[in-house]
Every structure is written in C-alpha cells, then in structure tokens.
Amino acid sequence: MRFHTSNQPYLKYLKKINFVGLKSFFFISSLLYFCIYFFINIDQISFDINLERQGINLSLSFLFCILSIYLNAYAWKYIVKWFGKEFKSNNLVSFYVLTNILKYVPGGIWHFVERFNFIKKISNPQIALYSTLIEPYFMLSGSFLLASLGLIFSPLYFFLIVPLLFINKKFIYLILNLIGFLKGKVIKVLGLSNLNDQFEERINIISFFPTRALLLEIGFVLSKFIGFYICLNTFYVNNNLNIIFLLVIFSLAWSLGLVIPAAPGGVGVFEACLLLFVGKSIPQNIILVSLIYFRVISTSADLLLSFPFLIRKLLKRI
DSSP: OOOOGGGOHHHHHHHTSOHHHHHHHHHHHHHHHHHHHHHHTGGGOOOOOOHHHHHHHHHHHHHHHHHHHHHHHHHHHHHHHHTTOOOSSSHHHHHHHHHGGGGGSTTSOHHHHHHHHHHHHHSOHHHHHHHHHHHHHHHHHHHHHHHGGGGGTOGGGGGGGHHHHTOSTTTHHHHHHHHHHHTHHHHHHHTOOOOTTTHHHHOOOOSSSOHHHHHHHHHHHHHHHHHHHHHHHHHOTTOOOOHHHHHHHHHHHHHHHHHOTTSGGGTTHHHHHHHHHHTTSSOHHHHHHHHHHHHHHHHHHHHHHHHHHHHHHHHHHO
16 A cells, blocks of 8 residues: 555645744753753752762663663664565664764764665665664654553553554555655755655565564663663652653653654753653652763763764774
8 A cells, every 4th residue: 555645635734834943942942941940959959979879770770771772773673674674693783873872963863874874785775764764663652652551640641552553564654654754854865865656666564563673662761761760769769659650751751852853862852851741749859860860871871882983983084
C-alpha cells in the first residue's frame, strides 16, 4: 500500500504550520522556565558531594547511561535489519555509539547525516535514510509505552500507546512519508529528492512487527530512567515517591526533549518538563541539583564513548 504525500490532505495543513518557529519558542521557553526556578532557589542549591558516600551512586548512574547508549545502538541495528539489511559484525553499533555526541551540535541533524552516509556506503539511500530517520520514532514509541503505565493514575494515558500501533509492516510507509516531511531539513542537507516514489522497491521489511528493536528502545529509556533515579536518590535520601509516577513523568519529559530538535540532546526541554511535571512532590532545590548532575553524567557518557570519533574528525581538519 502506497501513501503519497500528494494524496494526504492533512499534510497540506501541516505545511502551513511554522514548526521551526514553534520548536524554537518551546525550547527558549523551557530554558527560561528552568533558569527562573534555578535562580529562585539558588540560595538553597549546593553542588557539594561526598565522593566517599555519594561517588558510588553517581558512578552507577554513569554506567546506566553508558548501557542506555549501547541499547539504543543495538536497537538501530535491528531497525536496519528490519528494513532488509543484514550485518554480520557490530560495526553499525560502534558507529552509532561513536556519533551519539553529535546530537548536541546545534542544528540537531548531524548525527543523522553521519549515520546516513555510513549506511549508504554499504546499502542503498532508501534504507540509509529511513532507518536513520525512523529510529527516534521507535524511541518515542518505547518511551510513550512506558509513560502509558500512568493508566493507574488516569485513563487518558491510554492514548500514549497510539504511536506504537503504527510500527508495523502495514502502516510503516505512512510513518516514513510523515517523517520525511517533518525532517525536510535533513533531506535537504543530504541533497536527496524523489525518494517517496521508490522507497518501497528498495526496502524489504522482514517481519510484521519489529519486536526486538522496540524492546531494546524500551530498555534504553529504562536505563536512562534508572540512571536518573540513582542520581535523584543520591541527593534525596528520604525519597518515598511512587517509582511508577517517577517513571511516567520521566518518560514524558524525555519524549518532549526528543521531539524538540531545537534543543540539542533535549537540553533544557527535558529538565523544564520534568521540573514542571514533578510539581511539589520533590523539593525544588533537590530536583534542580539532581537534573543538573544527571545532565552532566549523561552528556559525559556520550562524550566518553564518542571521543575517538571526535579525535579522528579533528585530525582530518589539521
């Protein structure tokens, strides 16, 4: 079944929306919101830590962030495999890990560009493009599935499983067309055109549902959450919050950071959203310190694993 852009009336309405302006506005508003709360509570915030007592917790948080990156990389490998490209080695995983730091580069597309070029060399442009662009959709679906555990609080959370329903062989081309439209900036940078008319002939989806890839993406979000939860418990010893509640608001905040490309790596958006969702359940100075430490830890994990890639890029320019 084909889903051409010209036959989709709703895409005509989407084209009239200034997504770039909306995303930039949301990003700047999130940063301002976080900064306001930070300066309001600055006299109660302390970044001092006892390495002997708290160092182990922060190290565990770092290790779970490392694990999350590898789970994400393996998920991408199985997405590419689902599109019909088999790999006998883990070069794909290694390259994903090495280029993960590029998501923090302004523009939010350069990790896509590097991964597209890598796949294109050993496959075809269609598999390279769509396996790269759709991977965030898998992350979003996995994150929303975890957030749907909020059903125990409200039936409205049921609607968060909707994105998951479209990850199957029957509807995937609709999602690919939509993502291709929304990620037009990426396609423009890559210099690609007329892919919508031929990608079905170049992609051979091997099963109805990509179970392994989705489970790995769920594991990725869970590992991130565990890293954050350990970091929070480092500074909030009397934490008696419902862990399901924390997982739900973490997944929602992380998802919003993901879908706002104007925020490199979700910086600012994730923090502001989690701060908003958690409300008064956690003292503001505690959640602010926990969020800042977690951001430093997760970014450090990306930087450590991407260091060889950055050095190689730097040497090429010398």
